[in-house]
Amino acid sequence: MKNTPLVRKLGTFVALSDVELSVIETLHKRRRTFVAGRDLVHQGQSDQAAYILASGWACSYKILPDGERQIIDFQIPGDFLGLRSVLLHMSDHSIEPITDIEVSEVMVGDLLDAFGKTPRLAMAVLWAASRDEAMVVEHLVDIGRRTAIERMAHFLLELGSRLALVGMGNKSGYQCPLTQYLMADALGLSAVHVNRVLRQLREEGMVSFRDGLVVFENYNKLVDFAGFDEAYLDHGGPLLA
Amino acid sequence: MKNTPLVRKLGTFVALSDVELSVIETLHKRRRTFVAGRDLVHQGQSDQAAYILASGWACSYKILPDGERQIIDFQIPGDFLGLRSVLLHMSDHSIEPITDIEVSEVMVGDLLDAFGKTPRLAMAVLWAASRDEAMVVEHLVDIGRRTAIERMAHFLLELGSRLALVGMGNKSGYQCPLTQYLMADALGLSAVHVNRVLRQLREEGMVSFRDGLVVFENYNKLVDFAGFDEAYLDHGGPLLA
DNA sequence: CGCCTAGTTGAGGTAAGTCAATTCACGTGG
DNA sequence: CCACGTGAATTGACTTACCTCAACTAGGCG
Numbered sequence: 001m002k003n004t005p006l007v008r009k010l011g012t013f014v015a016l017s018d019v020e021l022s023v024i025e026t027l028h029k030r031r032r033t034f035v036a037g038r039d040l041v042h043q044g045q046s047d048q049a050a051y052i053l054a055s056g057w058a059c060s061y062k063i064l065p066d067g068e069r070q071i072i073d074f075q076i077p078g079d080f081l082g083l084r085s086v087l088l089h090m091s092d093h094s095i096e097p098i099t100d101i102e103v104s105e106v107m108v109g110d111l112l113d114a115f116g117k118t119p120r121l122a123m124a125v126l127w128a129a130s131r132d133e134a135m136v137v138e139h140l141v142d143i144g145r146r147t148a149i150e151r152m153a154h155f156l157l158e159l160g161s162r163l164a165l166v167g168m169g170n171k172s173g174y175q176c177p178l179t180q181y182l183m184a185d186a187l188g189l190s191a192v193h194v195n196r197v198l199r200q201l202r203e204e205g206m207v208s209f210r211d212g213l214v215v216f217e218n219y220n221k222l223v224d225f226a227g228f229d230e231a232y233l234d235h236g237g238p239l240l241a
Numbered sequence: 242m243k244n245t246p247l248v249r250k251l252g253t254f255v256a257l258s259d260v261e262l263s264v265i266e267t268l269h270k271r272r273r274t275f276v277a278g279r280d281l282v283h284q285g286q287s288d289q290a291a292y293i294l295a296s297g298w299a300c301s302y303k304i305l306p307d308g309e310r311q312i313i314d315f316q317i318p319g320d321f322l323g324l325r326s327v328l329l330h331m332s333d334h335s336i337e338p339i340t341d342i343e344v345s346e347v348m349v350g351d352l353l354d355a356f357g358k359t360p361r362l363a364m365a366v367l368w369a370a371s372r373d374e375a376m377v378v379e380h381l382v383d384i385g386r387r388t389a390i391e392r393m394a395h396f397l398l399e400l401g402s403r404l405a406l407v408g409m410g411n412k413s414g415y416q417c418p419l420t421q422y423l424m425a426d427a428l429g430l431s432a433v434h435v436n437r438v439l440r441q442l443r444e445e446g447m448v449s450f451r452d453g454l455v456v457f458e459n460y461n462k463l464v465d466f467a468g469f470d471e472a473y474l475d476h477g478g479p480l481l482a
Numbered sequence: 483c484g485c486c487t488a489g490t491t492g493a494g495g496t497a498a499g500t501c502a503a504t505t506c507a508c509g510t511g512g
Numbered sequence: 513c514c515a516c517g518t519g520a521a522t523t524g525a526c527t528t529a530c531c532t533c534a535a536c537t538a539g540g541c542g
Contacts, residue, residue: 092472180520421488
C-alpha cells in the first residue's frame with residue numbers, strides 16, 4: 001500500500017509511520033468508478049461525500065449565468081475531490097471526470113476519526129489542502145497578470161511538477177489527456193488561441209504537446225520563460241520528520 | 242466583546258456560546274498596529290505569526306518576476322491574515338496594510354489550544370478558511386471569464402456583502418479606501434481602464450464610486466448585470482445551531 | 483508656492499477573440 | 513468496405529476589448 005498516489009503525496013509533507021499508513025488504508029474503503037463526462041458533483045448540490053482520486057483525471061469548474069465555463073483546477077491521482085463542499089455543506093462548483101476514473105469514497109466521519117487517531121495525518125491533510133489553495137492562488141496570478149503564452153508555459157510546468165510528485169511524469173515530459181478546449185477553459189483563453197500558443201511554444205523549442213504527450217524540449221528555458229517557481233508546490237522534503 | 246468583527250463573522254457560521262466567546266477573547270491577546278504601506282509579511286519569508294484584523298484594510302498579493310503585481314484578496318476587519326503561511330511554514334505571498342491597521346497577533350499554539358477546548362470553534366474557523374478559498378475561486382472566475390465591467394460590478398458587490406457581514410455596509414453602499422490602482426491590480430486591469438469602467442457603471446446608473454464612497458444606485462440591476470450570486474459568501478444563517 | 487498622488491480623458495496600438503473553413507482520426511451503420 | 517458523422521486540431525481573415533502613452537485637472541501638504 002505504500003505506492004498509492006495519495007501516500008506518495010502525503011509522504012512528501014510528513015514522514016508516515018506504519019500505523020499512519022494503515023489508517024490511510026482504512027480510508028480507501030468504498031471503491032467506485034465513474035465514466036468520463038458525467039458530473040460527480042453538481043454546482044449547488046448539497047451534502048455529498050468527498051473522494052480521493054485513485055486513477056484518471058478530473059476537473060472542477062464553475063458555470064457562469066451566460067453559459068461560459070471556468071475550470072478552477074484539474075485533479076490527478078492522489079488529489080481530494082470535493083473536500084471543501086463537504087465542509088460548507090454545499091458545493092459551489094461542479095466536478096467532472098475527464099477520463100474514466102476510480103475513486104475512494106471518504107466518509108466525513110471516518111476522516112475525523114482518522115484525525116483523532118493520528119494528528120500527524122491531520123496535519124498532512126491540512127497541508128495538502130493548503131497546497132491546493134496555493135495552487136488556486138497561483139492560477140489566479142497566472143490568469144490575471146501573464147500573457148497567454150506565459151500562462152500556457154506555466155500551466156504545463158505546474159502540471160508536470162504535480163504529476164512528478166505522484167510518479168506520473170518527470171522533467172522530460174508526461175502523458176496528458178487534456179484537450180485544447182479544456183485548457184482554454186482553464187486558462188481563460190479561446191480554444192483557437194490555445195492552439196496558436198502551443199504552436200509557438202513548439203516552434204521556439206520549449207515544449208511540444210502532441211497526441212496526448214507533453215515533451216519538455218528545453219526545460220530550463222521554459223522555466224525561465226514562464227517565471228516558474230515551484231516553491232509553492234514542493235517543499236523539497238518532509239516538513240515534519 | 243460580542244461586537245468585534247470576528248465574532249460577528251463567526252457567529253453567522255456557528256451559534257457561539259459564552260464559553261466560546263471568552264475563548265475567542267483570549268486569542269486577541271497581543272494587540273499591534275501597523276502603518277499603511279509597510280508590508281506585514283513578505284513573500285518567501287518564513288515562520289511568522291498569523292493575525293486577526295481588528296480595524297483597517299489590508300491586501301495580500303504576489304509580485305511576478307517582471308515586477309507586475311496581482312492582488313489576491315483584500316482583507317477587512319474580522320479576516321485572518323497569513324493563516325496559510327503559518328501552516329506551510331512559508332509565505333507564498335506578501336501582505337500590505339492599505340490603511341493604518343490594528344491587528345491581534347495569534348500564536349499558533351494558542352489557536353490549537355482553543356480548538357482543543359471548543360471543537361465548534363475549530364469548525365467555525367475552518368468554515369471561515371473555506372469561505373476565503375471560495376472567494377479566491379470566485380475571483381478566479383471573475384478574471385478568467387468576465388469582461389472588465391462585469392468584473393468590476395461583481396467585485397463591488399462582493400465587497401459590499403462582506404462588509405455587510407461585519408456591519409460596515411449595506412445594500413445602499415459603503416465606505417471604501419481603495420484607489421483605482423489597487424483595484425486594477427486586483428482585477429487584472431490597467432488603472433486607466435478601471436477608471437473608464439467605473440465611469441460607465443456610474444453613467445448607467447448602477448453604482449457610483451467617488452471620494453471613497455461606494456453607492457449602489459440600483460442594486461438589483463447591478464446584481465443582475467454582474468451575475469452575482471452570494472451563496473458562496475453567506476449561508477443565510479448558522480450551519481451549526 | 484510647488485510637488486505629489488489620484489483621478490480623468492484622448493489617441494493609437496496590440497493581444498486575444500470570433501467566425502469560418504479545412505484536415506484528420508475515430509467510430510458506427512449500411 | 514465505404515459513407516457518414518462527430519470531435520479535435522489547425523490555420524486564415526477580421527474584429528475588439530483592453531493596454532500604453534501622454535496630457536491635463538484637482539486636492540493635500542510641506
